[in-house]
Amino acid sequence: MEINVVNALTYEDFVKLFCNVVEKCPLIPAAIWSYRPFKDLADIEAHIREFIHSLPDSGKEGVLRCHPDLAGRDTQSGTLTRESQEEQSQAGMTTLDSAESLQMYRLNTEYKERFGFPFVICARLNSKADIVCQLSERLKNDRATERERAIEEVTKICSLRLRNIVLSDIQTKL
Numbered sequence: 001m002e003i004n005v006v007n008a009l010t011y012e013d014f015v016k017l018f019c020n021v022v023e024k025c026p027l028i029p030a031a032i033w034s035y036r037p038f039k040d041l042a043d044i045e046a047h048i049r050e051f052i053h054s055l056p057d058s059g060k061e062g063v064l065r066c067h068p069d070l071a072g073r074d075t076q077s078g079t080l081t082r083e084s085q086e087e088q089s090q091a092g093m094t095t096l097d098s099a100e101s102l103q104m105y106r107l108n109t110e111y112k113e114r115f116g117f118p119f120v121i122c123a124r125l126n127s128k129a130d131i132v133c134q135l136s137e138r139l140k141n142d143r144a145t146e147r148e149r150a151i152e153e154v155t156k157i158c159s160l161r162l163r164n165i166v167l168s169d170i171q172t173k174l
């Protein structure tokens, strides 16, 4: 899809297209619409990254809290967003055996109790083993370090979701 097609979108169509590039945070495309016309896809990504990095710590933690746990309640009950469902199933999070599920539940719970927000990682770029390893490793971080690390993962998830939209045919998305 040409960037000039994106730039020509009405506000409503722009937000409808990009509403979930950051999980359950339609405020973000609603806000960056003000920066059109965009030079290219990287320009859209840069504005989203800038918006998130300019948030106060509470805002960043709010963005993180909008993410469903990996292999969590939403995954079990099938209430994930389409994007999360695809990402989690691709990382093997939807076909864990009972021991793996219990391990993810315990690690996610420990992580949330320690940091006050859920563990977030770009599932498309990690295997099941990577995710367990990262979750165990990142538990050792201090809160400020881990908040930034998790936000880094949010921007990776966002970049992949943006590419998926912009590099596919826009007409099928509206």
Ligand SMILES: NC(=O)NC1=NC(=O)NC1=O
Pocket (backbone or CB within 6 Å): 067, 068, 069, 070, 083, 084, 085, 087, 088, 118, 119, 120, 121, 122, 123, 124, 157
């Ligand atoms: N807690 C999470 O990391 N959730 C997710 N990561 C993804 O890439 N998709 C998700 O739903």
